[in-house]
Amino acid sequence: MGPRRATLLLAALVIGRAGSVSAQDAFDIFGAQCLETELHDCRVLSAGVINSDEGAAEPLLAWQTQAGFTPEAGVLGGFVLFTHESGAWRPFDAGFDGYRFSPPQLNEMGLLHIAGYTGGTGAYNADRLYQWGDLGHAVYREGWRRIDMEAWLDTLGAFLPAGLEVWKGVQYSIDRWSDGVVARTPLWRPDDANCCATGGSALITFTIADDRLVIARVTYIPPEKPGD
Numbered sequence: 268m269g270p271r272r273a274t275l276l277l278a279a280l281v282i283g284r285a286g287s288v289s290a291q292d293a294f295d296i297f298g299a300q301c302l303e304t305e306l307h308d309c310r311v312l313s314a315g316v317i318n319s320d321e322g323a324a325e326p327l328l329a330w331q332t333q334a335g336f337t338p339e340a341g342v343l344g345g346f347v348l349f350t351h352e353s354g355a356w357r358p359f360d361a362g363f364d365g366y367r368f369s370p371p372q373l374n375e376m377g378l379l380h381i382a383g384y385t386g387g388t389g390a391y392n393a394d395r396l397y398q399w400g401d402l403g404h405a406v407y408r409e410g411w412r413r414i415d416m417e418a419w420l421d422t423l424g425a426f427l428p429a430g431l432e433v434w435k436g437v438q439y440s441i442d443r444w445s446d447g448v449v450a451r452t453p454l455w456r457p458d459d460a461n462c463c464a465t466g467g468s469a470l471i472t473f474t475i476a477d478d479r480l481v482i483a484r485v486t487y488i489p490p491e492k493p494g495d
Contacts, residue, residue: 296356297311297314297330297331298311298314298331301335301347303347303358303361304335304345304361304363305337305345305361306334306336306337306343306345307335307336307337307338308335308336309333309334309335310335311331311332311333312332312333312334312344312367313330313332313370314330314331315329316329317373317379318373327351328348328349328351328359328371328373328379329348329349329351330346330347330348330349330370330371330381331347332344332346332367332369333345333346333347334367341386342366342386343364344365344366344367344368345363346361346368346371346381346395347360347361348361348371350411359411360397362381362383362393362395364383364385364393365383365384365385366383366384366386367383368382368393369382372442374441374442376447377398377399377400378396378397378398378441379396379398379399379411380394380395380396380439380448381394384436388435388461388462389434389435389436391436392416392436392437392439394416394439395413396413396414396439396441396480397411397412397413397414398412398475398478399411414478414479414480415478415479415480416439418480419471419473419481419482420433422482423485426469426484427454427487428466428487430456431455431466432454432457432466433452433453433454433455433469435452435453437450437471438450438451446472447472447473447475447483448472448473448475449470449472450470450471450473451468451470451471452471453466453467453468454466454468454469454487466490467487467489468487469485469486469487470485471484472484472485
């Protein structure tokens with residue numbers, strides 16, 4: 268069966284008050300079938316609602332994570348985000364460029380993160396990051412904006428000891444609001460095997476500027492010595 272873009276079904280999903288959406292409501296609505304998908308033989312892996320508090324500043328969000336395939340790429344995963352506006356659910360964003368995506372996380376600073384990774388031994392990042400509003404500009408801008416999570420990689424070498432590199436995807440976290448966005452990664456030496464990094468690890472802390480992640484500092488953690 269080919270991709271199903273169930274737009275008519277989505278248009279019919281109307282809930283009067285944002286705060287009235289229960290976990291069961293969300294499962295019944297978004298767990299039923301893949302919506303707005305690009306995948307063949309698609310099935311819903313997880314679904315739910317974020318930010319169902321009526322007093323919250325950010326809009327009500329719902330999500331699906333999906334699994335299926337495309338003839339070109341083979342087995343793939345996907346995600347779809349929806350916002351609740353004027354009493355109806357509307358598509359907000361989607362991605363189908365990873366092997367699997369995790370349910371989104373929203374923190375106290377208005378950051379929304381969807382962890383994702385590609386297939387293969389590299390397990391490269393397919394993450395998405397969004398920010399509500401913009402505290403970094405003189406004029407506050409309301410709404411969700413996607414944050415670039417790739418440009419920082421071009422500057423990482425200046426923060427690392429000579430000869431060390433990142434060869435695979437990093438692990439992002441927004442769990443602690445006081446830390447902002449952080450990433451953890453092993454570090455590879457030039458003669459390492461792809462499977463086994465021996466150069467220690469790094470904790471990378473970011474700021475957000477001009478809708479992209481910018482490295483604020485890197486904490487280098489040397490490899491353990493034998494017997495430690």
